[in-house]
Amino acid sequence: MLQSPFLSEESTESTEELKFHYAFFLPAEDNSFFSRLREGAIAAASSIDCAVTFHPIDSNPLSFEMARFSGFDGFGLYLYEEDEKKLQFLSEIVKEKIPIVQIENEVIQDPGSFFIGTNNFDIGKGIGQLALETGLDNFSMVLIYSKKNPGVMSDRNLVEMGIKSVLKEKLSDLKTEETSLNPLDAGMLAYDLLSKEPAIDFIVLTDPNDTLVTVQTIIDMNLVGMVQIIGFGEHETIKAYIEKGVILGSIIRNPYQIGFSAVIALKEISLNGYTSAYVDTGITILTRQDQ
């Protein structure tokens, strides 16, 4: 019932001195991907003697601009847009020889910068393999990118290449679309596509929220089974849809592992000056058989 006030005080403030302070510059969106990425980074930091702080990369440009003056021992960057200014600031950081880990998106190629994340080509291949499991011979597919999950969008051509590499001539048509940060616009997009182009039999989504909204639209249009959906993420509702057969499968990345690996890599660079140049945290394909 009662706790020592001294213990309580100790619990409110951690005074253990750490060695390194790493700053992660991430998009401001508060979705599960970045939440898990932060969790992974914090878990890694607490397991080694590091501190991590998270900063917005796009909502406050000054923050990123001044980053090199802020005394950080390393950066984890999620640069999903090749912005001129950001690239300039990044190059200034590189000049300062501050360790950098680029997460999911490799916007600059520099010996002092390292990549951690998922290979988008693998995501494309995963989508293609899922589609093949339907046994169809002809695929008319729509691939919907989303600003809500810019990581996939940055190297979009790699995703498409991956799909094509698996489906080859069976892929009769591959359209690409893009949704904004509006949580409901995927539904509107799906409705428009299916209304105007009834030949589409495959919709591939690259964001968990877009997946849920699109599935709801398919159900509302009474097209379940006629249009196959490949989702993204491991939301419980997505899993439930997979089990019911509404969704064919889902592409799952491992953001926790990405965040965790990023911090470990930064410490390795701080201590040794190098780490593995490329860390692929891989993807998982979730299907009905896995349920």
Next chain:
Amino acid sequence: MKNSLKTRLLIYFLISMIIIVFSMSFVLINSLKLQEIADRRFEDEQFLQELQSYLIDIQLPLKSYLTSYSSSSLAKLLFLIETLNESVPVIRPITADNSVLIKREIYFLIDSYLIKLNQIIEEKRGRKVLQYIASYEKLNSLYVYISSRIDDFSLFGFRTQLEEYRSFIELFRRIQIYGLLQILLATAFAFSILMQTINNIASPMYQLSLMAGKLSGGSFDIPDIHFNSVDEVNQVTEAFNNMKHNIHHNIEELKKQKEMEQQIMTEKVRNLKMEQLLKRMELYTMQAQMNPHFLFNTINTGVQLAIVEDADRTAEYMENLAALFRYNIKEKQFFVSLRHEMEGLESYYNILKIRFPKTLNLVLNVQNDLLDRFNCPAMIIQPLVENSVLHAFSKKDGIGTIIVAVRFEDPLLLISVSDDGVGIPPEIISELLTPHTHDYKLSSRVMGLENVIQRCYFFYPDQKDIIDIRSNHDSGTEIIIKIHTEVTPCIRL
């Protein structure tokens, strides 16, 4: 002394005071610690605000220097740069605490700001117009960013403080509860100790009062009482036990003394009884001697008269009578030899032969060897014979026979006087065989049989069957005296 009431109360008081002081100190220390924590939060903010004020102060002389090349502005600027540089901590620890990280970030930003500021001053001195203008823009951006980070810190601190406020209040409440609990515990402790002490004193006192009650009732066999109480009570208890033992001992002594006195009194009474009996015996003797003396003198006169008148039988008779009385009167001893007793009886026998020549037949059946071998109380046979003569044949015709027999059946000497007279009624026998007490009233019947029986009882008080009377109506009576020859009579003269 350690266990004394005074010491105990002092120790309990000190313990209670220590607990209360400890609990109050606990509350005080924790309150001060909380205040220190709160102060530290505000201290950080105040320090950063101070740094920010230096940055603000720098802006005006910087602009002035860049625009007018004012030396005073430069001096002020350099002074502020130096002040700010000295103010920024050199040690910048990294911890998991976000506020510490923000502070660290701000210090590094200020470092960069000061470097850039010095760089601008150098560029201004070198009149590199385009460069210091461009640098100023960057410096200004940095200044804005530093200010925003300090604001962020204040905002973060404010939010943290808001979050902490509740836990702070909760913490303070908890401290107060701890303090209250400690005071309650101290009070309960003090109260329990007080009650224990009171009980330690009251319970023995109550027990002592109960014991005292029992003692006053005369019950001294109660076991000793022992208490593990304070020294004072233990001493009282010990004194009480000692008092009980002493009283018990004294009372036992008194009882023994009383018993001894009782024994002495009994002995005295017994002696008194003995004296009374002796006096009575003397009285018997005197009574027995009164008439015989007179008669003895008279008979002697009669003997002389009979001799003068030549009445030989009368003279013989009177002579025997005189011999009998002489025996009776002269004999002063309680015990005489059996021979002596028999000689007295023979005198009486001769008289009886003259008195009752045809109606009384007296037979003496005595072993001669016994006569000098044993003693017997004086004057016991003749009265028995006389009793038979007087009462056995008064209502009977014919010749009456009285047999006196003495025999020895080891260890008893049996003296028997039997007659064939009318016998003695049982109630009379019973009355006769009842030993007399000292307050027995003398009667006319003290003479004769009763006298003999009572004297036998007197001489042999422990031999209840010293005398036996066997009698049947009209069949005669036998009176047997059984003298235990190995028993010493209670009195011998």
